[in-house]
Amino acid sequence: KNEVEQSPQNLTAQEGEFITINCSYSVGISALHWLQQHPGGGIVSLFMLSSGKKKHGRLIATINIQEKHSSLHITASHPRDSAVYICAVGGQGNLIFGKGTKLSVKP
């Protein structure tokens, strides 16, 4: 049983393209996290959201609690955005992770 599903698994884009990564979950949550994992392995928190929409620079995250779905958008993508983007959901004590979406942005 996959509690957190991400799509697509892999995504290749040209520099400048608008990118959307989707996350669906099946459990009740208090918040959803979007994380970025660099090629070297390090993990950085991008967003934590429990409703609505958040924006940080070229990144936008939205969540629909009723539909149990979230999207991460990247506007004007750049090769430095190439990374694995991970959706994780939290109830109270711990996070349940998706498998990640590997994004490659070509110049």
Added chain:
Amino acid sequence: EPEVTQTPSHQVTQMGQEVILRCVPISNHLYFYWYRQILGQKVEFLVSFYNNEISEKSEIFDDQFSVERPDGSNFTLKIRSTKLEDSAMYFCASSNGLAGNNEQFFGPGTRLTVL
């Protein structure tokens, strides 16, 4: 900017040996976590720690694993007798509140290789 640090960055050990992975969480954080990521797979929760005791653990965290906060700054993960399948990247994280609705700050990870 405060950050979570982990040592060593890479540990190679023989099967059956004990390993201790070390983490220094952000100083004013109260909740600490260990996660692992087997190569090519998703990140998995191991254990959370609050108020000097385990608050939650996963099925992966069996009797071979233990955690400790030996002083005011370090947070360690011990694997008593390593198995080949313990080879993975181990991430420490810390947060101000419960993981579900508080931002987590991750360390750079320790890559454990069991031969």
